Amino acid sequence: MKKRQGRNLPEVRNYNRSLVLQTIRTYSPISRIELTEITSLTPTTITSLVDELIRKGLVREVGNVKGEIGRSRTLLSINNDAYYVLGIDLARTSISCGLVDLGGNLLTSKRVNSDLYQHFPITLNTLKDVVRSLLEEIEPKIRGKIIAIGIGSPGPLSPSKGIIISPPNFTGWRNIPLKEIIEREFHLPTFIENDAKACALGEKWFGSCKDIDNFVYLAIGTGVGAGIIINGEIYRGAGELAGELGHTTVDINGPKCSCGNYGCLELYTSVGSLIERIKEKLSHLIKEDPLETLSIFYRTAREGNIEAIEILNDYCFWLGVGLVNVINTFSPQAVVLGREAIINGADLIIPRVERLVRERSFSISPEQTRILASNIGKDTGVVGAATIALYEFYKNPYKMIKKEGS
Numbered sequence: 001m002k003k004r005q006g007r008n009l010p011e012v013r014n015y016n017r018s019l020v021l022q023t024i025r026t027y028s029p030i031s032r033i034e035l036t037e038i039t040s041l042t043p044t045t046i047t048s049l050v051d052e053l054i055r056k057g058l059v060r061e062v063g064n065v066k067g068e069i070g071r072s073r074t075l076l077s078i079n080n081d082a083y084y085v086l087g088i089d090l091a092r093t094s095i096s097c098g099l100v101d102l103g104g105n106l107l108t109s110k111r112v113n114s115d116l117y118q119h120f121p122i123t124l125n126t127l128k129d130v131v132r133s134l135l136e137e138i139e140p141k142i143r144g145k146i147i148a149i150g151i152g153s154p155g156p157l158s159p160s161k162g163i164i165i166s167p168p169n170f171t172g173w174r175n176i177p178l179k180e181i182i183e184r185e186f187h188l189p190t191f192i193e194n195d196a197k198a199c200a201l202g203e204k205w206f207g208s209c210k211d212i213d214n215f216v217y218l219a220i221g222t223g224v225g226a227g228i229i230i231n232g233e234i235y236r237g238a239g240e241l242a243g244e245l246g247h248t249t250v251d252i253n254g255p256k257c258s259c260g261n262y263g264c265l266e267l268y269t270s271v272g273s274l275i276e277r278i279k280e281k282l283s284h285l286i287k288e289d290p291l292e293t294l295s296i297f298y299r300t301a302r303e304g305n306i307e308a309i310e311i312l313n314d315y316c317f318w319l320g321v322g323l324v325n326v327i328n329t330f331s332p333q334a335v336v337l338g339r340e341a342i343i344n345g346a347d348l349i350i351p352r353v354e355r356l357v358r359e360r361s362f363s364i365s366p367e368q369t370r371i372l373a374s375n376i377g378k379d380t381g382v383v384g385a386a387t388i389a390l391y392e393f394y395k396n397p398y399k400m401i402k403k404e405g406s
């Protein structure tokens, strides 16, 4: 028989506390009366919880606003500086680590080039070095307030087990207990998540989708993956592998992909595939840094270079095909495009894929499914990873704070 989970009194209080804290984060600045309206909790419960959160330093009063009947209402906001988390973006060509406050603001970060095709111990050492050198730069007062680490990594991985299973092309990366390794090294609770899913949650909490509860974030970088947000939460699927959109087939006669499948979307839409096209026809635009290459390429297309436009049209065709599949499967409120391919080229890419989507999908009106660019920009990986740690904090704030200073 399947067990059902009841909530006992202390858990009810924790649930309500988390709900109030989350509501303040989302709608800040917000008054106690508005909190009552949104959460359906009684004014007495709201007053008691807010007082408690202010005493703990997590919430602060930020001013007054005149109410409808002339009485002034005090506005509340999260005390962003109360605690911090680290976000680590483990990308295939670089590792970035950043300090993020409770409001999702990135305060400082470090990035080093790293080739994840190297053997795992080398990459792990680089990762630890980046974190250590960032920590050294942070003043001790703030360092002492760091309560958790979030890591975004290419999948497949298991967030619940804290294990990276076997990302395509990762030499020597098989069943790596990354959560445990980092917790042992830095003595902070650590949470890992697929990078696209982490970016999706970052976009929901701090980016272009604050008011959108059902959307798909498409991460288009060295790899291509999706983070699916349903009712405001990450959808992981039974095997925690939902969203491997880059490895869905868009050409059954296409070349073999590193995942074992053929004609995968990633082969046509990754940053690498776009750069290959540029190399073939406009090799003089190629620079060592892929982001710089793309930035020059997009500028060349904007200037009207025919070959650049042809490459762009072909690239957006495949991207559009992928989006049509996403939209027809999920009928989301929005599809958000993010990461390296989009950072400097959203103005060129969005209208092209939008046209194809309107022609080919059931979602014919922009009101049904909006196509947006991430507005977190180049830091999306770090902010997304940090959001994974913040998620755990907001779910059970006192659990993490207790560890701090102990």
Ligand SMILES: [Zn+2]
Residues within 6 Å of the ligand: 246, 247, 248, 257, 258, 259, 260, 261, 262, 264, 266
């Ligand atoms: Zn594949």
